[in-house]
Each structure stands twice: as structure tokens, then as C-alpha cells.
Amino acid sequence: MESIFTALFKYRPLLFREGELVFGTPWPIAAVLGVTALVAISAVATYGSRQGKATAGQRTTLATLRLAALGVLAFVLLQPTLVLTSTVPQQNFIGVLLDDSRSMRLPGESTETRGDFLLETFGPEGSPLLSELQDRFSVRTFRFSGETSRVADASELLYDGTRTDLAGALDRARQELSSVPLSGLVVLTDGADNGGRALAESLVPLQAASIPVYPVGLGDEALTPDVQIGRVELPRSVLRGASLVVDVVVNHRGYQGETVEVVVEDGNRRIAQEPIELGPNGEPTITPVRVTLEEPGPRRLRFSIPRLEGEAVVQNNRRDLLVEVRERREKILYFEGEPRHEVKFIRRAIEADENLQVVVLQRTAPGKFLRLNVDDGDELASGFPRTREELFQYRALVIGSVEAAFFTADQLSMIADFASRRGGGVLFLGGRTAFAEGGYRGTVIEDALPVLLEEPARDPRSAFTQLAVEPTNAGLSHPISQILPSEPSAEADAADATGPEMPETLDDAWASLPPLSTMNRIVSAKPGATTLLTGSSDEGEDRIVLAHHRYGRGRVIAFPVQDSWIWQMHSEIAVDDPRHELLWQQLLRWLADGAPDPVHVEPDREQVEPGESIRLRATVLDSAYLEVNAAEVVAEVTDPTGSVRTEPLSWTVDDDGIYEAVIPVSANGRHAVEVVARQGELELGRGVAFFQAGPSDEEFFDAGRRTALLERLAEDTGGRFYTVDDVDQLPEDLRFTGGGVTLTEERDLWDMPVFFLLIVGLIGAEWGVRRLWGMV
Amino acid sequence: MRPLFSSGLALVAGILLVSVAEGEVRRSTERPPEVRRVDRTLPAWPVKTPVRSMRIPSRWIAGPPELPGWLAEETSGGSPSRPAVDDAVAPRGPLAPPPSRVSRLATAAQQTLGLTHEFYFTRAAYTGGRGGYFGRGAPAWATDYPKADIQFLIVLKRLTNLDAWDDENAIRLDDPRIRQFPFLYALEVGYMTLSPPEIAGLRAYLDAGGFLMVDDFWGTREWAAFEYQISRVLPGRPIQDIPLDHPLFDMVYDIDEVLQVPALGRGIYGRPTYERDGYVPTVSGIFDDDGRLMAVLNWNTDLGDAWEHAENPMYPVEFSTYAFQVGVNTVVYGMSH
Structure with missing residues (x-):
């Protein structure tokens, strides 16, 4: 298309885009x-005055063709000229950036590997492209991957x-x-x-320095055939024994309809496997894989995914992720306004879970409370907590x-703040004095709930x-919702003979x-809330049984059933x-999971190369979860x-309670970070994180x-995107x-x-029309 | 002459006992030490329990709906869909409850379809011989029924926040719907003779998390009878004493002493509180593998009578107060542990 344009208009479209049209006529x-x-008027007059046998329409057509030809001729007589700004030869520099990452070993379009094209074009032996560049510019060559450095040519890659x-x-x-005067960067x-x-x-x-970037895209847009583990959603830390449902995204090309197996290993131990049928080409297939982590620590x-036959890349068949399995008891406060069987059965349900401690505060009579599972006699001695410090010590409510x-x-x-500010989970159970029936409409709790409260029933x-x-x-x-046991217990096997059989799906x-x-009566979830369980009432009405949403830093769940x-x-x-x-173990674990400690630290990434640096970011809060800016924070x-x-770590100033430090990493392997925050003599807390080098x-x-990325890079800077086919x-x-030193x-x-x-x-057309109508 | 002699002997014995009481209501702690310790070892079985052979009309007790298949398979003998009381046990079964109460029983059982209340004070209707209502035409399980239940519920609702149903709720042990009532009250259990479906039903009930409160059985003979029956339900689970520092005794009320609560006839006349050889009241229980109480056994005491006759000005308020406290504590414990 571009060659046709060039044949007709003498120059490439780019020059018309860049240049300015002027007329060079001396008159x-x-x-x-x-x-x-x-001339035009005389032509029109001629067609108008000589009637002949032509109709008015025919004369109009002929006049138009004649006028068009005259118009083109007049335009040519004006001597149209394209004024361009071009770089002065040998006065400017260009930077050539060569990708030196491992993906350059993958197959290229015209060469065996992508890297081969770099060597052919920018190698010591040179190439027509390089020669042309060097004719006009001083070329500076860089290699880049994680780091960037100057090289003489591509042979150093x-x-x-x-x-x-x-x-x-x-x-x-x-x-x-x-x-130096820089005309552009070629990447x-x-x-x-x-x-x-x-x-x-x-x-x-x-953009500010008007330096255009000219990306040259290497390799095919899609590697075929290939399958890869595209993404794995795994939290950075979980509670020991937690049953996680990890969404594994598998992308592929060329294996449509085939079934592959996603395998999860913890060290040398296989802890889960899930068969997955691959969907249409190019479409990601998401499969939930249930994983239970029993070994504490990082x-x-x-x-x-096992290697498939003929795969283009096998390194993308696996992903390694670091997760901290916490060995701790998550302390949850369960406040119940009356004696209820739920108290008993929730306590029994989580009794075997060593990582959950449900402290029960139950109002047995007006002004009289029963405390269960408290750590000492002072805990909750005056009933429901009256200060944030007291309430925020729990991780879920x-x-x-x-x-x-x-x-x-x-x-x-405080209850609303427990989720929004403290970042804990709050679960609201149903009952005769819960939700709207408990008078929560119009309170801050209504705002915090993930469901809409209807008009309460009178009774x-x-x-x-x-x-x-x-x-x-x-x-x-x-x-x-994963209420199927991952492995049938021996106890359950023994009881199979006497009890109803456990469903298989x-x-x-x-x-x-x-x-x-x-x-x-809860029928609607708020926008943004996720409904996990629904129920159909006796009257056929759809009700919400379990819904949750994020509220500030934390999460709020509504479970409006009572038994x-x-x-x-x-x-x-x-x-x-x-x-x-x-159900209850997973519900309470999920509720408490992710509730932050007053002091917590996160590295900016979990994988780093030796020789690089990693940025640690710590959040420091006091016991009421208010940001502290004057703390002494050490990692x-x-x-x-x-x-x-x-x-x-030093306070970032931009954000309250946020402290950062950049740590150089030199050794391969797993690094542990423990951050301690103090305010005077008072230790505010400690946070632990891990990263892999x-x-x-x-x-x-x-x-x-x-x-798409490379085209945007060119478009945003005024450059142009090339492939190996049009890079000449x-x-x-x-x-x-390009920028730099230019002339007109x-x-x-x-x-x-x-x-x-x-x-x-146009003249030929006029003649042809005359012939057609029999005028000549 | 002989009847006259017997009457005279009884009169002399009565005078002697009253003099011992020194005009006060007798309490368990006043028993001589040598008779307080009771050997509760199981005597040779079978214990001969005199029963009347009387067939209970099936319409008087609401039979269970269809048993779940697995429960039916577990029960040996008998059709799972038919109440065992009628065919297997009725020849030596319980006395019939008076018709006025039968209607209440049916009502209670039927309303399980819509449990709009949190708590139903549920009484176990079991197969068994004569009981406390011997002579009044009621089976053993129906002793003090329903007045004790209703009066206890009135006080329970007054003393706690509990959302309890106002009326009694009796249900058979082999009725699958019993699993919808996690708290169960049984008394006069010394006369209990459980059928296989009842054993299976009670075992599943307790294993699933149900709680059993047992009351009003006296002396070694009834102990042995009950111990045998419960050993068929929960084989291998021993009955253990519950010490006074157990949470059961301070759930709502702090109880630091186990009283012997007398039956009405003994309470209002100031007669000795014990019955038969049940001199010392005890609170014992059966624990599950995690140390939680599955059943609380109030032996040599009659909490039910104290509830039933609490409004009687002649019945000592000390006992009725204590009985209510024990009842409240047990309900709250059963609902929270």
C-alpha cells in the first residue's frame, strides 16, 4: 500500500506527515x-453559449471535467513544495538499545533466534542498516535486561x-x-x-526532550504451539492448614481440547493436582486448584504442567511462588446476644483447628455475660470492648x-472501624435481633454490610x-465453599457403613x-459485593445466604441464617x-486471613536477582491502628x-505510617526480613516477610x-514502530x-x-464522454 | 392383728425420722458419712424391674416419619417406618399418658416443621416401665409432664435472654426429628428399656452433638438399670463424676454445693429427702473424646418435681431455687459446649 502511495506521490507518507506544504511560484x-x-469562466461560458445538440446535463458534466483539469493545472503552476526538517549528517547521535534478556534465545521471525537478528544487524561485521545509520548518525549501542550498559556491538550480548x-x-x-544532540532511541x-x-x-x-523512540519488535506475536501457566493467585501469607483455592490461569496455543494436569509441589512433595481441559486457542483457561498447606514457615x-509434545517454550510451564505459612492462633471474638445453639456448634466445628481461637462473649441475661476461651480473667471482664485498643487485638469479629x-x-x-481501619473481618450472623430486625438500619453498620437491609418485619x-x-x-x-474434604479421613471411612454416604462432587x-x-429478609447485595450462597425461600423468593465485600482495609460478611x-x-x-x-473453619479462617498486624512489611517483589536491590515497605500503626510517623523502624x-x-527504614513523608528502605541483595537464596518498630521505649510491633534471590x-x-506496547511507546514519543520486515x-x-541538529x-x-x-x-475522460455521446 | 402391727411399726419409724430431722428440711450434707458413699457398681444383670403389661395405643404418641435409610439399616429388627413402641416393647411397655397430655405431645412433635424459636425444652419419650407417675396412668418418661417443663420454661425465660418456646416438647428417641433439638431432658431413667431403634437414635443424637440432661433416678438399682441402658447407647464411655469446679457449675449461677432435691411428697412434709437407697446426690456425666459433656446425670435428686411444684407454698423455696439454677446452668452449658 505504501509503495503505491510512494509511486503516485513521489515520497513516502511519513514525509507528508512530517513536512509542511508551501507554494514556490514566483508569481x-x-x-x-x-x-x-x-480561463475557467471562459470555459464555462463556451459550454453555456454553444447550445448544439447537447443537453444541459451533458454540458455540465463536460464543463466540470474541464474545470477539474484546469484546477489541477493551476495547482501545479503554483509549484507546491514540501518543506521538511531533516537531521544534519554526522551531527547527531542515536542510541541503539539491544535486548539482552533470556527471551532473545527464543525463535525469531527470520532467524533461528531473536538474538541472531541482533548479531546480524548490529554485530561487528555490520549490515546495510547499520551502515546507513552510521552514515548519518553517531551510533551509541547499549545492552539492557535488568540492568543497562554500553557495548561496542551485539557480539557482547x-x-x-x-x-x-x-x-x-x-x-x-x-x-x-x-x-549530545540526540535524534532518537532505537530499541x-x-x-x-x-x-x-x-x-x-x-x-x-x-516527550519533554522531544526524543522519539523507534521500537523494533523481534519475534512472533504468538509462540505456537505452547502452553504456559499464565498467572497464579496466591496470597503472600496464609494460616497453617488453610485450605486455599488457588486460581491457576493456563494460556495455550495449538493444544485446543487437550487435557493437561496442573501439579502443585511443596518442595519435593506433591500436594495437589488438577486436570484441566484447554479451551480455544489464545483464550485463558482458569482452573481452581485446592491446596492445603500444613508445613509452617516460608x-x-x-x-x-508437564511438557507437551512439540512445545516452543518449556520454561513457562512452571511458576514458583513464595508463601509464608503462619503458625499462629488467630484470635476471633464472637459476640452473641443470647444463648444460641450456634455458639456450641461453631465452637465444636473449629475445635480441631489449632490455628483458630474463638473467644465467645455471650449475653446470657440482661447485663450478664458468659466468657468462653478467654486468655485470662481480665479479658472482656466488662463485656463488649469499649476501646479500639481492646477490640482491635482480635483479628476477626x-x-x-x-x-x-x-x-x-x-x-x-468501632465495629465498622474494625473492618475499615483495622483491616479485620467482620461476620454478621442472622437471628431475631440481627440485621434490620435488630435495628441496624440507619446505623454505621448498615453502611458496612455487604447487603441491603429491607424494612424490618414487625414480628x-x-x-x-x-x-x-x-x-x-x-x-x-x-x-x-469448599466443604468436600480434600482427603477422606480414616474415621469417615470407618463410619461409611453406618452413615449416609458423603457426596462426591x-x-x-x-x-x-x-x-x-x-x-x-435479605434479598439484595450491594454493588461490589460478592454473593457466595443463595437460598430459595418457601415462597420461592431468592434470598442471600452468604455475601461479602471489602470495606476499607478489611472485609465484611453477611450470613443471615440462624441455624x-x-x-x-x-x-x-x-x-x-x-x-x-x-464450612466454619474456612469461613473463620478466611474472615481472619489478611487482617494486618500493627507493623507489617512487604518487599516490592518476591523474586530478585543477586546484584539488584529490593525495596522494603513497612506500615507502622499503633494499637488503635492509627499511623505512626515518628517511629524508629529497623529491618x-x-x-x-x-x-x-x-x-x-525511613518515613516516606508522602504517606502516613509508611517507611521504606532499599536493600542491596548479593546472595542467592531465600532472605528473611524482620522489621521492628519502636516509639521511644514502646515496641509497636514486629513484621516478617520473605523474598527469594x-x-x-x-x-x-x-x-x-x-x-501493542511497542506501538504505544512509539506513538507517545513521536517515533515509529518497525518489525524486522520494514526496519530498512x-x-x-x-x-x-528525529530531533537534534536539523536543517530545512x-x-x-x-x-x-x-x-x-x-x-x-480528466482530459481523457472529457474526450471519452464526448465520444460516448456522439459529439465527436 | 398383722396389719395393725405393721401400721404401728410404720408410725414409730416415722416419729423417729422426724425427730432426726430436728424440724428442718434434710439436706444431703447432713447424711451420716458412712451412708453417703454409694457403691454404683453394676449389679448382675438383668435387674428385675416390675412392669405392667399394657399396650399403648399408637395414636397417643406421634410416630416418626420415615426413618433415613442408613438409620433403618443400622437398627436391627423391626420395621424402620413403624414405631418400635407398638410391636417390640409394648407388651411390657410404659403406662399410657392421660389423653389430655397426649394431644400436647402430638402438637409438640408436629410443630417441628417450623422451628421459629431458638430453644425447645425437649423431653425424651422413651420405652420403659412404670415411673414416677406409677398409679397415675402415665409412662415413666412423662413423669411431671408437662407442668414441670412449662414451669421451668417460664423461669428460664425470665432469668435468661433465651428465645425459648413456651410449651413442652416431647419426642421419641427413634424419631429422626429429635436431631433438630440439640437439648434433651430425660427422667425416671431407671425404668428405661430402650429398643434398638431408640438406641441408634440416641447414639446418633449424642454423637452428632446433642446434649442429654438426666434427672430423677434414685438408688443403686435404678443407677444400675440406667447405666446398663446408656452403656448400650454409648459403649465404652464411662460415667464420671463432675467436680464442682467444672464450668457446668458456674455457667450462669455459681453453684458450690450439690443439694438433694426431694420429691413433692418429701419436700412439703419435711420428710427425708432421699428415696430408696439414694442418700447422696451426685452430678456425673459422660464425656466425649474432646472432654465435652455429652450427658449430665443428676442422680438421687428430683429437679423435675422442684420445677413442677415451685409455685406450691409448702415446697421449700431453697430446693426449687436450686433446681432452677441447675436447670439454667445445664441449658446454657448444653447450648455453648
């Missing part, structure tokens, strides 16, 4: 236009970088060439930017059937209904549960049926050899050429679009073939 333009107008930091490379080249890469930095931030100074989990009027306004705010018992519960699609893949496990009852214990006691449930226990970094280095296979994921245009484009250059347009063709075409 005044008005005179030229005047003469043209006279090793293609062993484990990251591609495109933003860092652009910054480095721009800074290094800031003292030869596959675009697999995984440096973790925002590319847009690096583009701003380039664990490195490997998610992998369960509110049973207790009317809103029981709480003071401040206590209600809650009149709203009594039974609900056949079923999970939603979101619920089926949520950790709370999750759908059946839910469908075979007896209905529950509710007195709280989940039926799933343990009902005669259709075997006495050792684990579904009730699993102790223990490397794999056991040596400990102490690094202070070593080479990663990140380069092999999504290793196809990322054309680069030198000329650089000449007219004029190109005549009057002799463009298109003018000749137009004039001949």
Missing part, C-alpha cells in the same frame, strides 16, 4: 488564481538477563546521551517488559443476634422461612444439605460428616548464609512479541523525524506522477 498567488478563474527493564533502559540511555526488543516499573513514567522526560510452591441498641454509638463505629417470627441453600458460581470456587455436597431457616448447626445435627447428616466443620535482613544485616524464568512467560526504512525516517530541506511536489495522471485522466 503572486492571486495572479495565478485570477488567470485560472478567467549474552542473552542471559532474567528481566527486561525497558523503562530503566530508556532512562539510562537518555541520561547517558543527554549532553530492539520483543517488548516483554517485566521490570516492574511504570513505562509511562520514563516516557515523560523523553514455603516455595511450584505450579507446573463475629456479631450474632444482638440488637443495635445494645451498643453505644461509639461501639457501633421477626412472621418473616421466618426456610432456605434451600446453593452456592453461586462465584461461591463454587471460593475457599469458604461439590455441587452434590451443597445440594444434599438440609434447608436452614432465617428471620432476616447453620442443622448441617451438623440433622438426621440426614452422618454424625461424622465434616461439611459443617469445614533485620537474614540472608541464606545466616548472616544478619540491620537496615533502618536468584534467576527467574519470568522472561519466558508471555514471550510473544508485544506489539528506519534510517530515512530517522532523518526526517525543500522537496518539489509539482512533478508528482499523480498530477500528470490526473490531468491526462
Whole structure:
């Protein structure tokens, strides 16, 4: 298409985009236009005065053709000229950035590997492209992967970088060439930017300095055939024994309809496997994999797919992720306003779970409370906590059937703050004095709930209904809803002979549960909330049984049924049926999971290369979870050899309570970070985090050429995107679009073939029409 | 002459006992030490329990709906869909309850379809011989029924926040719906002779998490009879004493002494509080593998009578108060542990 344009218009479209149109006629333009107008009028007059046998329409057509030919001729007589700004030869520099990451070893389009093209083009032996560039520019060559450095030519590239930091490379080249007239930066890469930095931030100074970037995309857009583990959603830390449902995203090309197995390993131990049928080409397939982590401490989990026949890349068949398995007891406060069977059965359900401690505060009579599972005699001695410090020591909160009027306004705010500020989980249970029936409409709790409160029933018992519960699609893949035991216990096997059989599928496990009852009519979830369980009432109305949403830093769950214990006691449930226990263990674990400690620390990434630095970011709060800016925060970094280095963290000033430090990493292996925050003599808390140092296979994921990213890079900076097929245009484009020292250059347009063709075409057309109508 | 002699002997014995009481109501702690310790070892079985052979009309007790298949398979003998009381046990079964109460029993059983209340004071209707209502035409399980239940519920609701149903709720042990009532009260259990379906039903009930409160059985003979029956329900689970520092005794009320609560006839006349050889009241229990109480056994005491006759000005308020406290504590414990 571009060659046709060039044949007609003499120059490439780029020159028309970049240039400015002027008229070079020595005569005044008005005179030229005047003469043209006279000729045109005489032509029109001629057609108008000589009637002949032609009709008015025919004369009009002929006059129009004649006028068009005259117009083109007049335009040519004006001597149209294209004024261009072009770089001065040998006065300017260009930076050539060569990708030196491991993905350059993957197959290229015209060469065996992507790296081969770099060697052929920018190697010591040179190439036509390089020669053309060197004719006009002083070329400075860089290699980049995680780091960027100057090289003489492409023979110095090793293609062993484990990251591609495109933003860092652009910054480095721009800074290094800031003292010379720079026409542009040519980046030869596959675009697999995984440096973790925002590319847009690096583009701003380039735009300000008018330095265009010319990306040259290497490799195919899609590697075929190939299958890869695209993404794994795994939290950074979990409670020991937690049953996680990890969403594993598998991408593939060329294996549609095949079944592969996703395997999860903890060290050398296989802890889960899940067969997955691959969907249409290019579409990600998401499969939930249930994983239970029993070994405490930092664990490195490997998610992998066995190598398939003919695969283009095998390194992207596995992903390693670091997760901290916490060995601690999550302390949960369950406040119940009246004696209820739920208290008993929730306590029994989680009794076997060593990582949950449910402290029960139960109002047995007005002003009289029963405390269970408290640590000492002072805990909750005066009833429900009256200060945030006292309440926020728990990591999750369960509110049973207790009317809103029981709480003071401040206590209600504290409950809402427990989620929004403290970041804990709050679970609201159903009951005759819960939700709207408990007077929570119009309170801060209504704002915090994930469901909408309806008009309360005058008598809650009149709203009594039974609900056949079923999970939603979101619920089926949520950790709370995984009520099928991962491995049948020996105890359950022994009891099979006497009890109802355990369902084999999750759908059946839910469908075979007896209905529950509710007195709280909850039919709508708030926008943004996720409904996990629904129920169908006796009247056929759909009700919400379990819904949650994020509220500030924490999460709030509504479970507006009053007798989940039926799933343990009902005669259709075997006495050792684990579904009730699993539901409550997972519900309370999920509720408490993610509730932050007052002091916690996170590295900016979990995988780092030796020689690079990692940024630690600590959040420091006091016991009321208010940000502390004047703390003394110190990190102790223990490397794999056991040596400990102490690094202070400093307040970022931009954000309250946020402290940062950049830690250089030198040793391969797992590093542990413990952050201690003090305010004077008072220790505010400690936080622990882990990161792994070593080479990663990140380069092999999504290793196809990322054309969209590279095109945006060119568009935002005024450059142009090339592939290996059209990269030969680069030198000329650089000449007219680049910055640096430039001069003005004029190109005549009057002799463009298109003018000749137009004039001949229009006159020929007029003649042809005359012939057609029999006038000649 | 002989009847006259017997009457005279009884009169002399009565005078002697009253003089020992020194005008006060007798309490268990005043028993001579040598008779307080009771050997509760199981005597040779079978214990001959005199029963009347009287067939109970099935319409008087609401039979269970269809048993779940697995429960039916577990029970040996008898059709799972038919109440065992009628065919297996009725020849030596319980006395019939008076018709006025039968209607209440049926009502209680039927309303299980919509349990709009949190708590139902549920009484176990079991197969067994004569009981406390011997001579009044009621089976053993129906002793003090339903007045004791209703009066206890009135006080229970007054003393706690509990959302309890106002009326009594009796249900058969082999009725699958019993699993919807996690708290169960049984008394006069010395006369209990459980059928296989009842054993299976009670065992599943307790294993699933149900709680059993036992009351009003006296002396070694009834102990042995009950111990045998409960050993069929929960084989291998021993009955153990519950010490006074157990949470059961301070759930709502602090109880630091186990009283012997007398039956009405003994309470209002100031007669000795014990019956038969049940001189010393004890609170014992059966624990599950995790140390939680599955059943609380109030032996040599009659809490039910104290509830039933609490409004009687002649019945000592000390006993009725204590009985209510024990009842409240047991309910709250049963609902929270």
C-alpha cells in the first residue's frame, strides 16, 4: 500500500506527515488564481453559449471535467513544495538499545533466534542498516535486561538477563546521551517488559526532550504451539492448614481440547493436582486448584504442567511462588446476644483447628455475660470492648443476634472501624435481633454490610422461612465453599457403613444439605459485593445466604441464617460428616486471613536477582491502628548464609505510617526480613516477610512479541514502530523525524506522477464522454 | 392383728425420722458419712424391674416419619417406618399418658416443621416401665409432664435472654426429628428399656452433638438399670463424676454445693429427702473424646418435681431455687459446649 502511495506521490507518507506544504511560484498567488478563474469562466461560458445538440446535463458534466483539469493545472503552476526538517549528517547521535534478556534465545521471525537478528544487524561485521545509520548518525549501542550498559556491538550480548527493564533502559540511555544532540532511541526488543516499573513514567522526560523512540519488535506475536501457566493467585501469607483455592490461569496455543494436569509441589512433595481441559486457542483457561498447606514457615510452591509434545517454550510451564505459612492462633471474638445453639456448634466445628481461637462473649441475661476461651480473667471482664485498643487485638469479629441498641454509638463505629481501619473481618450472623430486625438500619453498620437491609418485619417470627441453600458460581470456587474434604479421613471411612454416604462432587455436597431457616429478609447485595450462597425461600423468593465485600482495609460478611448447626445435627447428616466443620473453619479462617498486624512489611517483589536491590515497605500503626510517623523502624535482613544485616527504614513523608528502605541483595537464596518498630521505649510491633534471590524464568512467560506496547511507546514519543520486515526504512525516517541538529530541506511536489495522471485522466475522460455521446 | 402391727411399726419409724430431722428440711450434707458413699457398681444383670403389661395405643404418641435409610439399616429388627413402641416393647411397655397430655405431645412433635424459636425444652419419650407417675396412668418418661417443663420454661425465660418456646416438647428417641433439638431432658431413667431403634437414635443424637440432661433416678438399682441402658447407647464411655469446679457449675449461677432435691411428697412434709437407697446426690456425666459433656446425670435428686411444684407454698423455696439454677446452668452449658 505504501509503495503505491510512494509511486503516485513521489515520497513516502511519513514525509507528508512530517513536512509542511508551501507554494514556490514566483508569481503572486492571486495572479495565478485570477488567470485560472478567467480561463475557467471562459470555459464555462463556451459550454453555456454553444447550445448544439447537447443537453444541459451533458454540458455540465463536460464543463466540470474541464474545470477539474484546469484546477489541477493551476495547482501545479503554483509549484507546491514540501518543506521538511531533516537531521544534519554526522551531527547527531542515536542510541541503539539491544535486548539482552533470556527471551532473545527464543525463535525469531527470520532467524533461528531473536538474538541472531541482533548479531546480524548490529554485530561487528555490520549490515546495510547499520551502515546507513552510521552514515548519518553517531551510533551509541547499549545492552539492557535488568540492568543497562554500553557495548561496542551485539557480539557482547549474552542473552542471559532474567528481566527486561525497558523503562530503566530508556532512562539510562537518555541520561547517558543527554549532553549530545540526540535524534532518537532505537530499541530492539520483543517488548516483554517485566521490570516492574511504570513505562509511562520514563516516557515523560523523553516527550519533554522531544526524543522519539523507534521500537523494533523481534519475534512472533504468538509462540505456537505452547502452553504456559499464565498467572497464579496466591496470597503472600496464609494460616497453617488453610485450605486455599488457588486460581491457576493456563494460556495455550495449538493444544485446543487437550487435557493437561496442573501439579502443585511443596518442595519435593506433591500436594495437589488438577486436570484441566484447554479451551480455544489464545483464550485463558482458569482452573481452581485446592491446596492445603500444613508445613509452617516460608514455603516455595511450584505450579507446573508437564511438557507437551512439540512445545516452543518449556520454561513457562512452571511458576514458583513464595508463601509464608503462619503458625499462629488467630484470635476471633464472637459476640452473641443470647444463648444460641450456634455458639456450641461453631465452637465444636473449629475445635480441631489449632490455628483458630474463638473467644465467645455471650449475653446470657440482661447485663450478664458468659466468657468462653478467654486468655485470662481480665479479658472482656466488662463485656463488649469499649476501646479500639481492646477490640482491635482480635483479628476477626463475629456479631450474632444482638440488637443495635445494645451498643453505644461509639461501639457501633468501632465495629465498622474494625473492618475499615483495622483491616479485620467482620461476620454478621442472622437471628431475631440481627440485621434490620435488630435495628441496624440507619446505623454505621448498615453502611458496612455487604447487603441491603429491607424494612424490618414487625414480628421477626412472621418473616421466618426456610432456605434451600446453593452456592453461586462465584461461591463454587471460593475457599469458604469448599466443604468436600480434600482427603477422606480414616474415621469417615470407618463410619461409611453406618452413615449416609458423603457426596462426591461439590455441587452434590451443597445440594444434599438440609434447608436452614432465617428471620432476616435479605434479598439484595450491594454493588461490589460478592454473593457466595443463595437460598430459595418457601415462597420461592431468592434470598442471600452468604455475601461479602471489602470495606476499607478489611472485609465484611453477611450470613443471615440462624441455624447453620442443622448441617451438623440433622438426621440426614452422618454424625461424622465434616461439611459443617469445614464450612466454619474456612469461613473463620478466611474472615481472619489478611487482617494486618500493627507493623507489617512487604518487599516490592518476591523474586530478585543477586546484584539488584529490593525495596522494603513497612506500615507502622499503633494499637488503635492509627499511623505512626515518628517511629524508629529497623529491618533485620537474614540472608541464606545466616548472616544478619540491620537496615533502618525511613518515613516516606508522602504517606502516613509508611517507611521504606532499599536493600542491596548479593546472595542467592531465600532472605528473611524482620522489621521492628519502636516509639521511644514502646515496641509497636514486629513484621516478617520473605523474598527469594536468584534467576527467574519470568522472561519466558508471555514471550510473544508485544506489539501493542511497542506501538504505544512509539506513538507517545513521536517515533515509529518497525518489525524486522520494514526496519530498512528506519534510517530515512530517522532523518526526517528525529530531533537534534536539523536543517530545512525543500522537496518539489509539482512533478508528482499523480498530477500528470490526473490531468491526462480528466482530459481523457472529457474526450471519452464526448465520444460516448456522439459529439465527436 | 398383722396389719395393725405393721401400721404401728410404720408410725414409730416415722416419729423417729422426724425427730432426726430436728424440724428442718434434710439436706444431703447432713447424711451420716458412712451412708453417703454409694457403691454404683453394676449389679448382675438383668435387674428385675416390675412392669405392667399394657399396650399403648399408637395414636397417643406421634410416630416418626420415615426413618433415613442408613438409620433403618443400622437398627436391627423391626420395621424402620413403624414405631418400635407398638410391636417390640409394648407388651411390657410404659403406662399410657392421660389423653389430655397426649394431644400436647402430638402438637409438640408436629410443630417441628417450623422451628421459629431458638430453644425447645425437649423431653425424651422413651420405652420403659412404670415411673414416677406409677398409679397415675402415665409412662415413666412423662413423669411431671408437662407442668414441670412449662414451669421451668417460664423461669428460664425470665432469668435468661433465651428465645425459648413456651410449651413442652416431647419426642421419641427413634424419631429422626429429635436431631433438630440439640437439648434433651430425660427422667425416671431407671425404668428405661430402650429398643434398638431408640438406641441408634440416641447414639446418633449424642454423637452428632446433642446434649442429654438426666434427672430423677434414685438408688443403686435404678443407677444400675440406667447405666446398663446408656452403656448400650454409648459403649465404652464411662460415667464420671463432675467436680464442682467444672464450668457446668458456674455457667450462669455459681453453684458450690450439690443439694438433694426431694420429691413433692418429701419436700412439703419435711420428710427425708432421699428415696430408696439414694442418700447422696451426685452430678456425673459422660464425656466425649474432646472432654465435652455429652450427658449430665443428676442422680438421687428430683429437679423435675422442684420445677413442677415451685409455685406450691409448702415446697421449700431453697430446693426449687436450686433446681432452677441447675436447670439454667445445664441449658446454657448444653447450648455453648
